[in-house]
Amino acid sequence: MKTFPWITVRPKHARFSLRIDRRLPKVGLIVGLLVLVIMIVNMGVGEYEISPFDVVKTLLGMETGDPQHVLIVRTLRLPRMLLSALVGLALGTSGALLQGLTRNPLADPSIMGINTGAGLVAVVLTILVRNFPARWIPVAAFAGALVAAGLMYVLAWRKGGDSPMRLILIGVGLSAVGSAVTTLVITIGNIYDVQRAMIWLTGSVYGRSWVDFWAFAPWVAIAVPLAWFQARQLNSLHLGEDVALGLGVNVGRQRAWILFVAVALAGASVAVAGVISFVGLIAPHVARRLVGTDHTGLVPTAGMLGALLLVASDWIGRTIAAPNEIPCGLVTAVIGVPFFLTMLYQHAKTK
């Protein structure tokens, strides 16, 4: 009997069906395990070293003989690790959606002006409005991301519909204007405020607590499943506008909706962790290697890989220059670019 590459879920009485790539469960399991292992190892390192076994014991509520472990692992390090995994998940998913949407393998929230919008708002608030409550900066940054994305969409739209190519190039243009204004604010600000803003612009999950985690978790809980459900629409869109129209997809509305989900994910991530670039770019590419180009498998896998990448980056950033900490946003850029270049090179050679 021939084995099909899909697992089909089609309940008799429910009005939906799902088609899952056969490779997805295996890949998902392996990546998930890796994320878990790195998180546990990462929770053990730092100023106060704890062995991985003790970390697991503490997490499971068992005694380890050191009363400090509970505080360090559960209150200080666990929320940070969980948050970095969720941010990675959100960024990877968002990147996969944007790449599918624009049919361009180089699309990424950091290139398309979404991050710049958020960054600009945060920098202005940190430097110019000096006693703006830090609690509200994420909210404002999220609003900035939404405004930037909205502007991008409105400017790219014209009679006869939107176009992925205009969308992406206008994103680049907006991003350049936004960074000019950011630079202006940076040149005139007080040097201490500027430095604070710069850390935020590089992206870091340093010192995040349960409060941040719970502020961010709902976004992921709502938007990531939405993204998974959009995946099959992406498959049709990916075949080209004409084909998608022929298949009965309302192209304009579907595109706007997918863009909105992608921006919500990226904006919320920027709000909580600052501008982390390249995760959204790389994760979908690796995912494509692992599970193929079908978006029903690609979108979840890209999310998982994003989580893996960010958790690993955070671990590297914490250990490589200890006792100093390198922001994980920088680590993703440093490992991301060479990786990406080799991948592009191989891709070009096989063509």
Place this chain on the structure above:
Amino acid sequence: MKLNVAAKFIPTVEQSTIFRAKHLGVGRVIALKKRLIDGVTNVAVTLAQSTSQPKPKRRAAAALAIGLLLATGLLLVIMTLSINFGATDVAPSTVWASLFNYDATSTQHLIIRTLRMPRVLVAAIVGAILALAGAIMQGLTRNPLADAGLLGIESGAALGVVLAITFFEIKTLNLYSIFAFAGAAVTAVLVYSLGSLGRGGPTPLKLTLAGAMITAFCSSFTSAILILNQQTLDEVRLWLAGTVAGRDLGLIADSLPYVVVGTVLALSLGRSLTAMSLGEDVARGLGQRTGWVKVIAAIAVVLLAGSAVALAGPIGFLGLLVPHIMRFIVGIDYRWLLPYCAIGGALLLVVADIIGRVIVRPMEIPVGVVTALLGGPMFIYLVRWRVQR
């Protein structure tokens, strides 16, 4: 008589069609160009057969030459005006006096000689060479969106300078420029080779994205260094915004050789670039040695963009903006377009510098920010109306 009218119109039709063609997809561009070239050749052949007088063409050339002279005059006037403006306004006559019979005891002469003149000279030079570099990149890659800032060259130069300050403890502006140069050259090569990967060679989209990616990489590296090193941040943040303030004549003298060589190379490329902008195959068919043209153009771009960054820091969008404006005026003949771009770029940057100084007196907006704020909307406008698919 009728034929003369027709001859006058042909260049405009040709220009606008090619201009539009350049913004369509690659496949359509080639098809359009072939059709266009056939058409134009046919018309040209008929014209050449029926009219033996080359009069209209000469007249156009004369008009363009006069225009260029007028623009140069305007540039000189505005440069003088720029010297006049400032914390203490100086009369134009004093400006001329300080240039031609310098009085060492006069404070005003001193201000003009050491502060304002170098500043306006830097603005003019940087504007000119950035616009030239932009025009060459746009012609060579047939990419209407090429610009030293967008293609990541300037962010590479910025990274070079930040590295120099942090790791080699370099403090002087003159030494910054060497590292800015190195950074610009490395990123230019990187972005071009990255953008040429895959099918179809260097398309506008691939180049722009490769540039954006390299920019993201370089700027996150730059900000990481600046986070760890507050002193460097304080020293370099104004430079990073792109400014022409506080330059001395020595810096200009240091970079002059590169500027001159780059400009000469650039201006010598006029004819070849006109052919190249019709497509590489066409250029080869017209007898261009495209490989050499590319190499010379690349050297010119690195020299020009590199010395621009070395002089004034990263200034975005100028190289994008000026060639497009000039194309509306002179058309697509690069022999005229290139000199016009040089003068136009100088004019624009000097004016942008004046705007940056006047608009929020007594504070100053760095000129790089002014150009980005002027050029960004222009870029978006171009994309909005020229990118069809």
